[in-house]
Amino acid sequence: MKNKGKVVLIGAEDEENLAIRYLGAALKSENHEVKIISYSSRRDLKKVLNVIKRFYPDIVGISICFQSLALMFLELVKKLKKILPNTHITVGGHFPTFEYQELIMHDIDSVIRFEGEASICMLTDALVNGKNLENIPNLVYKSPHHDKIIENDIIRTFPDLDEIHFPLRKKKAQIRLGERFATLVASRGCFHSHCIYCCIGAFHNAKNGKKYAIRTPQNVALEMKELYSNKVRLFQFHDDNFLLPSVESNLTRLNELKLILKDYGIDLNKICILIKLRPDKLNGDIMDVLIDLGVIGIFLGVENASATGLNSLSRGSSVDDINKSLELIDQYGISTTFNLLMFHPKATLSEINENIKFMNENLDKSYDFGRVEIVAGSPLESLVKRKNLIHGKWPHWDYRIKDNAVEKMFRINQKTFYHEKSQYSELSHKMISLSYRSQLIKRLYPGKYSEKIIKKNKENLKKFNAFNLQNLLKIYELTGEDDWQDSINNINLNLQKNYLIFLEKSNEILNDMTKIQLLEKEFQKQSLNNYLQKSGLMKRLFKL
Template identity: 30%
Template sequence: MCRNIYLLCIVGTLKGIDIMEQYDVFLINPPSSSMKDKYEHLGLAYIAAFLRKERISVKIVDMPLYDLFPDDVVYDIKQNKPKLIGVSIPFQDGAIEALRFIKKIKETGYKGHLSVGGIYPTFSYDEILMECPQIDTVVLGEGELTFTELAKKILNDEEWKDLEGIVYKDGDTLKANDKRPLIDDLDSMPYPERDTLPIVILKSGFASILTSRGCYGRCSFCSVGPFFSQFGQKYRQRSVENVIDEIKILYEKYNVRNLFFNDAEFVGGKGKSYERAYRLAEEIIRSGMNINFSIQCRVNDVDKELFSILKKAGLKRVFLGVESGSQTVLDRFKKDVRVEDNINALKILNDLDLYISMGFIMFDPHINFKELSENISFINNAVKLIGKERLDYYPVSRLLPLAGTEVERDMKEKGLYKGNSLNYNYEFDDKTIGFIYNLSHSVFNLVGNLKSRFKGSDINTKWIKR
């Protein structure tokens, strides 16, 4: 249905708007066969807000959300002839699909400027530009200011190659310009545009919101910290007042009742960050808004007093970064927590009757049988404590060597990393464990596919119904 709505927008009129309006800029979330959840793309929504502040006409094209085929969007591009296209590559595992789509745009005759951005392109722009020379620029770091300046120059036919925060190819030479600093004051940013929110609400039932950017942790497998820290502060927060104002807009204007706080780290640790999270809960309660919401956090953020008031404010689901039940593995991951902290966090959330989505890495390249046994034992105890109805986890997950992470560097230095960032694999220190992973992963996926064929999964919405 959503794809049909999009196609109607190309040739007709919707809600009194002239759908044949010509757009200067297209912002595209590319096709992704692995993306099943229908979230808002806040990155594109923020960039759209910056562009419209400069009176630049922009269209957000979210292909996974609308279930669009590449030919649909290519046709739309031919009709509108935007001078600039920005493509987000939000996930590394979907990059090949995204680059294939970009090639199709150029190969079917698009003559304008095409730029990409995201965490992955920021770290692997050299491989991306080698694989896909059709790309004109890669935006490094946060894209709002850089892409807006790029748009102004492209639309005014001005020279753009001296811009901060971009990489481009000049013949056979790769040119990386100076890095652009982060926006220090997140409150100074306009709220993200909500073009796609009505369809998101229809499909998933909840809106997304960011109250912070980055994370204060130093996990060796995570790319969030390295991404932000190379441009400025690794963790920044919006004020409580600024966040509440945006929630009120969502609540009153869009009739939103379910929120997903998309922060990589919602609480932010002890001290002022803890107080901020507590005050945010108090203000939601004081406002009288009846909302349900989910958050993401580290286990050492879980405090009974704080999470009790968050629950009173509407907290229903917690994405909890547990990662391992083995202390040696936690230390190897630089989690800076103990197994006891993991257990304590699970107990607090269980006592509060909250739904838990547990981040857990069962296998990593250096894991031994003792550590694997500790992981399995931890999972079994967690299931016994919480029950299958309120605990979501992936039991055969393995560590991913994401671009820019310490884990990726370690694997490459030790010769474990195979391929490149677009198509990688790695070897386990213990070949037997590697065989166990491959077998268990194949069996689990087979069983999961059979189950999903006969029974739809509502794992992302059942927390709302509780």
């Protein structure tokens, strides 16, 4: 009779980490004992070590999805090996897939590259039953005497996504935007797979055939049914592209999903969905079905608002695609958010001008702006190394932008908007969250007080974007000056002062939204739908 293992799976978990939770489900299906531990910051280190020590696992699996957290996880590995020297430590994820040769030189026993469901189960079985590791696919490991590194064969096909067990969920769903919330994926990979800054294409590039795989609508609907029965009402799809390459296949797939969800008894009017889309795959017919499904927010893959910038990033979409998609989404009245990667190795001031113009034309939308960053395995990593633009230390590489004026603008941007004490990042993410939450309230709790809050949020968002744009233009002007330290100090003082005001206003709006949601839920329990927002007495009583 086979022995069963004790496995700890560790990963950053602001929301449920699907990477480790898919692994956990695979291990559970083979009767291994699994414990999932969140490790999102160094503040968690002592607690994580104590939990692991008490559990005393045979194997610890660590997901290093975020390159920025690599050193934090290596610190955990080092301390873990001191207290449990005989416990096997394996790591996986996008970053280890490409940086396995460096990582294996630390206190790590093995690396699982690419998909890990089959490999983690085989590794656990081998370790607790004294088997050889040579037949475990996607595995890189140290020989028994640690005198050499062994790389096993890799799997060059996607697994059947419908055959993979649903992620191992927490018993009680998380709360996000004031509602019970879950993340899920309906696919893996990306049909475009050419963006210069993205490791997704590289991650699946070794596969034969298509660089993406999809779950059937039946399988997706079944998982949504299970989550819905646990009172989840907000579903966020983390697919890199929620849509497929052709209009016909999208309409067929989305309509089928809609019908199955209805057959399962899911009230589509009582759920909300967040998705990611490319701007070149959207039309009115698809939008109609997305609205029927409950989509309230779209993260649109804009990335750059200039033709040369899109070409440099190998996006495969056009400025016209972007503008048409934004116009279409606006017509349907749902929230759009996007990133602008206006700083990249080949960026020019002309491109920066076009992106600033685009920002000014979209002050009513929540967005973020910044630089294309180096991720392991991406074409960008190869480019900056080949062009001798790279500098800094592993794993936090930096690079120089070719155009001196743009490079200067970026460095000033680092010292202002992205200064360590700046509240820009916190506020921009809060604006995105409030934008989505506005649409959620509009869909689930319609009424005059909801509309009042939504209007207030739109006004605050426009002022925030206009203020940021004003300061970005000041930074643009500094590219032609030699002495700019005093100007930077003035910009930072201005940002700090006004961000406190925006933060206070945003928190006020957030409190208003929370109040509406909590009250509406209580009234709906009493079958008093719409009463709250129609009653003058309720307005006075609850100060709406």
